[in-house]
Amino acid sequence: MTQNRIAMTFDADRLARIDGALTALEADLDLLIALTLEERSDLVKMGNKSRAFCTSALAVAEQHAGLMPRDFDFDAFRHDHRALEALRPRTARLAHLMQRASDTELALGSDLMAASLEVYGVIKVAGKDKGVDEARRELAARFSRRSQASAAGGSGNNG
Secondary structure, X not given: OOOOOOOOOOOHHHHHHHXXXXXXXXXXXXXXXXXXXXXXXHOOOOOOOHHHHHHHXXXXXXXXXXXXXXXXXXXXXXXXXXXXHHHHHHHHHHHHHHHHHHHHHHHHHHHHHHHHHHHHHHHHHHOOOOOOHHHHHHHHHHHHHHHHHHHOOOOOOOO
């Protein structure tokens, strides 16, 4: 094999621990919500620079409570602020872990594709008259669909 970017195995005990940890995370993070694309686009966004603004706004609102409308929900403001401060570092850790998982998945897939292309190349060249015509046709099907789509004017991505 010409490429081996990563080599790893998962034994059954490790997979069970990972699945248990994910189940526990899902249970403990049951308060998280899912937004539609439309809901995301409609929301006022808080960027990194706005974080200090929101903290200051909370302090100002508390110092000048008499100026705020009667229906202003101080408790909700405080709770949201505390919840976001608690969630942010955990979200960053999860994002970092997710990026590593995605990178690992990409590297494993790349190793598999490189090895598969090597097998296909050997079968295509050295496998003639060796009784592997059916295997070669099966492997070639991955490329023939793309060629047919291109010839038909399609832009299919058969990845």
